[in-house]
Amino acid sequence: MEKDDMMLDELANKEYEFGFVTDIDMDISEVGLNEDTVRFISAKKNEPQWLLDWRMKGFRAFQKQDMPQWQNFEMPEIDFQSISYYAAPKKQAKYASLDEVDPELLKTFAKLGIPMSEQKQLAGVAVDVVFDSVSVSTTYKEHLNEMGIIFCSISEAVKNHPELVQKYLGTVVPHTDNTFASLNTAVFSDGSFVYIPKGVRCPMELSTYFRINAENTGQFERTLIIADEDSYVSYLEGCTAPMRDENQLHAAVVELIAMKGAEIKYSTVQNWYPGDKDGKGGIFNFVTKRGACRGDHSKISWTQVETGSAITWKYPSLILQGDHSSGEFYSVAVTNNKQIADTGTKIYHLGANTKSRIISKGISAGQGQNSYRGLVQMGSKAKNARNFTQCDSLLIGDQCGAHTFPYIESKNNTATIEHEATTSKIGEDQVFYLNQRGIDSEQAIALIVNGYAKEVLNQLPMEFAVEAQKLLSLTLEGSVG
Amino acid sequence: MLSIKNLHANIEGKEILKGINLEVNAGEVHAIMGPNGSGKSSLSSVLAGRENYEVTEGEVWLDGKNLLDMKPEERAREGVFLAFQYPVEIPGVSNINFLRTALSEIRIHRNLPPLSAKDFLKMTKEKQELVEFEAKLANRSLNQGFSGGEKKRNEVFQLAMLDPKLSILDETDSGLDIDALRIVSNGINKLRTADNAFVLITHYQRLLEYIVPDFVHVLYNGQIVRSGTKELALELEEKGYDWLKEEYHGQESINTK
Numbered sequence: 105m106e107k108d109d110m111m112l113d114e115l116a117n118k119e120y121e122f123g124f125v126t127d128i129d130m131d132i133s134e135v136g137l138n139e140d141t142v143r144f145i146s147a148k149k150n151e152p153q154w155l156l157d158w159r160m161k162g163f164r165a166f167q168k169q170d171m172p173q174w175q176n177f178e179m180p181e182i183d184f185q186s187i188s189y190y191a192a193p194k195k196q197a198k199y200a201s202l203d204e205v206d207p208e209l210l211k212t213f214a215k216l217g218i219p220m221s222e223q224k225q226l227a228g229v230a231v232d233v234v235f236d237s238v239s240v241s242t243t244y245k246e247h248l249n250e251m252g253i254i255f256c257s258i259s260e261a262v263k264n265h266p267e268l269v270q271k272y273l274g275t276v277v278p279h280t281d282n283t284f285a286s287l288n289t290a291v292f293s294d295g296s297f298v299y300i301p302k303g304v305r306c307p308m309e310l311s312t313y314f315r316i317n318a319e320n321t322g323q324f325e326r327t328l329i330i331a332d333e334d335s336y337v338s339y340l341e342g343c344t345a346p347m348r349d350e351n352q353l354h355a356a357v358v359e360l361i362a363m364k365g366a367e368i369k370y371s372t373v374q375n376w377y378p379g380d381k382d383g384k385g386g387i388f389n390f391v392t393k394r395g396a397c398r399g400d401h402s403k404i405s406w407t408q409v410e411t412g413s414a415i416t417w418k419y420p421s422l423i424l425q426g427d428h429s430s431g432e433f434y435s436v437a438v439t440n441n442k443q444i445a446d447t448g449t450k451i452y453h454l455g456a457n458t459k460s461r462i463i464s465k466g467i468s469a470g471q472g473q474n475s476y477r478g479l480v481q482m483g484s485k486a487k488n489a490r491n492f493t494q495c496d497s498l499l500i501g502d503q504c505g506a507h508t509f510p511y512i513e514s515k516n517n518t519a520t521i522e523h524e525a526t527t528s529k530i531g532e533d534q535v536f537y538l539n540q541r542g543i544d545s546e547q548a549i550a551l552i553v554n555g556y557a558k559e560v561l562n563q564l565p566m567e568f569a570v571e572a573q574k575l576l577s578l579t580l581e582g583s584v585g
Numbered sequence: 586m587l588s589i590k591n592l593h594a595n596i597e598g599k600e601i602l603k604g605i606n607l608e609v610n611a612g613e614v615h616a617i618m619g620p621n622g623s624g625k626s627s628l629s630s631v632l633a634g635r636e637n638y639e640v641t642e643g644e645v646w647l648d649g650k651n652l653l654d655m656k657p658e659e660r661a662r663e664g665v666f667l668a669f670q671y672p673v674e675i676p677g678v679s680n681i682n683f684l685r686t687a688l689s690e691i692r693i694h695r696n697l698p699p700l701s702a703k704d705f706l707k708m709t710k711e712k713q714e715l716v717e718f719e720a721k722l723a724n725r726s727l728n729q730g731f732s733g734g735e736k737k738r739n740e741v742f743q744l745a746m747l748d749p750k751l752s753i754l755d756e757t758d759s760g761l762d763i764d765a766l767r768i769v770s771n772g773i774n775k776l777r778t779a780d781n782a783f784v785l786i787t788h789y790q791r792l793l794e795y796i797v798p799d800f801v802h803v804l805y806n807g808q809i810v811r812s813g814t815k816e817l818a819l820e821l822e823e824k825g826y827d828w829l830k831e832e833y834h835g836q837e838s839i840n841t842k
Binding site for chain 1: 662727
């Protein structure tokens, strides 16, 4: 036990590696939230009237809503009036090459290990970098353009492809969905937009890195991905945030739409600042992500590795409308120190012969609390629908917690629903066995945890999987049980 | 190579080793026998550095280095290998990946350059053949779903890969059928060199028919009460341990008078 405590202490004293602040002039709106704030943001971005109107609807919905109270933790007080809702780097020009980008910014990316360079090109990844709120660099656009693929910031999409944005925005996550989604609707700053035309297979992984940089700046990303009939796209989202004392709110909305025969793979590695060992600081990550399999034989797959944030509140969901459509949810959520994660998925089977698969791996260390919350709903028309759920929890140490809240609702007697769950503890015997082969305890834990999470990590694109493995080890460093 | 001097150790406050003395030289095979609860497995755990044992007295030296000052992984890197009586299962961690990690730590410690993937795989194949370990087992998750015999054979395979100075085999023969016992023993015999040493902990003389020891020690009540050559094992087989127990208690009562 003594050794455990020492290790836990060591871990607790480890500084967040990515905690630093980039000194770039920011263009920040005044703090506070009212109709004028919404108008200010919309005006700053030269938006059309329909978008302002929609933002206003979102704002009014936000005003009427209460904070959700059903989650397995006490909702922190968030003073929405003390947040600044718009921040953009001052240099907004688009650059032809990286040489023209603010060197401070490049340094930041280097520290984060974001390979926005030639290496990335070799790896075949086009990166749409969102630095705080506005895109500063988009690569590969031309190559993708030739195939008819649109990959740009959502602001650009509003300017250049308003008909697509207007047609699909808010159709999966309505402006009334929940407090945070409504807030996002009102004040979203930027985000990514992807459209894959009929029959096109996107030849590269599309990826975006998000990062919170300005103090007291809420981060409200909006992502919209549309895969038209028989198309395919794999999209990666990854992020790290610099150290802050004040809690920062991150309330993103992601909407995915898959038409007939289309497939979308959406992968996330989330590493926002988790707060210090006493739980001070850290990001509140309240995210609404939802995908709609609109057409027959369409498929959407969510993969997430959640290692950061003080609080993660996130349930990437799926609406399986089309017959024979299918959905997957693969998740690894790690909580250490005082981190809280309440995460899982909701899958609505509406169409006939729809299939879904849920693999959730929770890892709790320190005093971390990890909850899996899931809903599998079989509609009356979902003939022969099938779901398989596996929900595992791994505990490290004796002060953490793992909780599962699986809900199953079936209105169809032809549906098949399977649910498996396990809870285990990293054994001293396992760690000692690896020690006895020359492997130290840190590395032993990393091996065991990565083995445990393998089924999920295997779903990630190669280079992301490596990053995710490192993150898992980093997050759990020292937490020997 | 290994020098144990007056080693005393407790577990949960109870003294379990009561003054062990043992010298093991390079090239030697020692067998440690003894009845249940005599402290055989505790000795192997203490040597490997399991944390719930507390050493209260004595010294353990490995080639002039103080073993008791080292963490378990440092002992392993110095060349102490424990073949576990009950090898653990670690789901999702491939045997090969685990061995590669272990080997690379040990090579770093020995100032050897890292092995290329190609050389590592070549070595894996050679050692698999040497100890008759199936490739399909090597590629599976570490011990997961292995039979008792397969787990023991995996220990010997790991031993072959990591090439330790001192190997302690904790009842590696238990739970093996006669064929598996032969395979495990052949493997160990092939791994014996003039530079390494083996300590075999066993209940039964049977193993010693396959791996012939240079010395046999009998552990009873936390002490080595008798040492001899391989003939001692045969004598034990024939007469059991009771005569040694009686002798020991007789001696003890004389000492206390």
